[in-house]
Amino acid sequence: MIEIRQVQKSFRVGGSRLPILQIPEWSVGQGERIALIGPSGSGKSTLLHLLGGVIAADSGQITVGGHALHTYSEAQRDRFRAEQVGYIFQDFHLISSLTARQNVELVLPAGWSRKERATQLQAWFHRVGLGDRQHHLPSQLSRGQQQRVAIIRALIHRPPFILADEPTGSLDWEAAGAIMQLLLSLCEEEGLTLLTVTHDLHLADLYPVKVHMSEMNALMHRETQDPAGKAGSNDSGQGGEPNAAAPFVVA
Numbered sequence: 001m002i003e004i005r006q007v008q009k010s011f012r013v014g015g016s017r018l019p020i021l022q023i024p025e026w027s028v029g030q031g032e033r034i035a036l037i038g039p040s041g042s043g044k045s046t047l048l049h050l051l052g053g054v055i056a057a058d059s060g061q062i063t064v065g066g067h068a069l070h071t072y073s074e075a076q077r078d079r080f081r082a083e084q085v086g087y088i089f090q091d092f093h094l095i096s097s098l099t100a101r102q103n104v105e106l107v108l109p110a111g112w113s114r115k116e117r118a119t120q121l122q123a124w125f126h127r128v129g130l131g132d133r134q135h136h137l138p139s140q141l142s143r144g145q146q147q148r149v150a151i152i153r154a155l156i157h158r159p160p161f162i163l164a165d166e167p168t169g170s171l172d173w174e175a176a177g178a179i180m181q182l183l184l185s186l187c188e189e190e191g192l193t194l195l196t197v198t199h200d201l202h203l204a205d206l207y208p209v210k211v212h213m214s215e216m217n218a219l220m221h222r223e224t225q226d227p228a229g230k231a232g233s234n235d236s237g238q239g240g241e242p243n244a245a246a247p248f249v250v251a
């Protein structure tokens with residue numbers, strides 16, 4: 001279960017702060033599989049970073065699987081992420097000098113026995129169709145195959161939350177469709193909660209649930225509804241730019 005309440009996030013740019021997200025309330029049930037869509041710059045990656053504990057919100061509450069991230073130190077968030085979250089990136093983030101199998105071995109829980117490690121690795125490489133490619137370097141694999149390795153790395157220790165940021169963004173359409181289907185079916189089989197950022201609306205259609213950022217980000221809503229910036233008591237009165245210092249008011 002993910003619960004967000006009254007969250008605001010801004011970034012310091014030059015001498016001022018640029019408001020990016022203002023989320024009154026949003027929740028995701030355990031095991032849901034959601035495609036996050038929205039225009040460039042609408043805060044999709046920022047939201048994933050908040051949920052993964054990579055960054056902290058300016059204010060508000062973010063609870064992920066019972067972990068109240070807003071109360072955590074950076075070190076506690078790092079630990080939370082290592083144990084609870086599997087991250088999948090557009091560019092795979094595999095170490096080029098290590099084989100596919102070695103890349104995955106890096107993240108295996110310390111408590112796993114030698115036998116368990118071998119059994120799980122074998123099973124997962126077969127599961128994603130790479131049973132015979134475990135000892136290949138990333139450069140010897142296609143981009144789609146590299147992403148399959150990255151998916152194993154994210155899922156093998158069965159973290160309850162999988163966050164995927166444009167996982168098919170650097171693949172051709174055929175590989176992209178196959179990877180998205182694979183990710184969805186693995187998360188469904190394992191009962192993992194999956195949040196995937198994608199620009200591809202056809203791929204988003206594969207998901208049981210699609211959420212547009214404008215449904216949760218009140219800043220977008222206000223900009224859409226009130227382009228002149230005239231309405232609302234929390235406006236800065238300076239031409240409709242969202243004001244990070246303004247009180248949090250649901251648009």
Ligand SMILES: Nc1ncnc2c1ncn2[C@@H]1O[C@H](COP(=O)(O)OP(=O)(O)OP(=O)(O)O)[C@@H](O)[C@H]1O
Pocket residue numbers: 011012013018020038039040041042043044045046047
């Ligand atoms: N560390 C940062 N410092 C300053 N601004 C940032 C930082 N990270 C993100 N931003 C800004 O926040 C806004 C939202 O960025 P984000 O990457 O979350 O959007 P997005 O919806 O994922 O966009 P895209 O679809 O293009 O990847 C952008 O205007 C971006 O420039």
